[in-house]
Amino acid sequence: MAPKLVLSTAAGQTYTVSENTQDLASIGAFTRARSQDGKWILYKDVKYNRPNDDEPATNKIDDFRFVDPTDGDVDFDGVRSAYLLPDSDEAAVFFYDNYYGGPREVVVSSKDIFDLANPDGISSMIILGGTFQLFNQPNQKGLSVTKSQGNYATPCDMGMPNDSVKSVTKLD
Numbered sequence: 001m002a003p004k005l006v007l008s009t010a011a012g013q014t015y016t017v018s019e020n021t022q023d024l025a026s027i028g029a030f031t032r033a034r035s036q037d038g039k040w041i042l043y044k045d046v047k048y049n050r051p052n053d054d055e056p057a058t059n060k061i062d063d064f065r066f067v068d069p070t071d072g073d074v075d076f077d078g079v080r081s082a083y084l085l086p087d088s089d090e091a092a093v094f095f096y097d098n099y100y101g102g103p104r105e106v107v108v109s110s111k112d113i114f115d116l117a118n119p120d121g122i123s124s125m126i127i128l129g130g131t132f133q134l135f136n137q138p139n140q141k142g143l144s145v146t147k148s149q150g151n152y153a154t155p156c157d158m159g160m161p162n163d164s165v166k167s168v169t170k171l172d
């Protein structure tokens with residue numbers, strides 16, 4: 001089955017997305033979502049809660065929510081962007097803002113993840129499976145922590161100071 005997220009307006013109009021969509025606000029005012037396949041993240045603002053590229057967002061815990069097929073219809077007032085998590089139990093997703101906001105990078109092995117094009121660094125992550133070691137220097141060097149499958153919404157949850165992760169490696 002292909003990933004599918006069905007969005008509804010308060011008036012009952014629906015719109016279906018099957019891939020990452022950074023601007024739903026220009027399409028309609030969506031207040032409800034249902035995943036027919038795939039695990040998605042809904043955001044209250046466009047571009048995964050970072051409407052201005054140069055400004056890291058000040059996301060709060062209620063500015064996003066996860067939705068998967070077991071949730072059924074989910075009320076969420078203002079679905080303005082949606083992200084489909086990779087269908088993998090081997091990957092991790094690193095986010096540049098708290099609470100899974102902003103630009104993101106999917107990592108499946110060892111990689112330097114700090115990107116100079118971004119004005120800041122990693123602030124949250126989701127490990128879909130396996131164990132990853134995070135380093136505060138490029139090329140898997142420097143201070144590190146090791147984390148396994150789970151959702152890490154803040155730098156505190158990740159065990160690394162904000163914006164300090166520079167490289168990662170997958171351990172298993």
Ligand SMILES: [Ca+2]
Nearest residue numbers: 096120121123
């Ligand atoms: Ca950041």
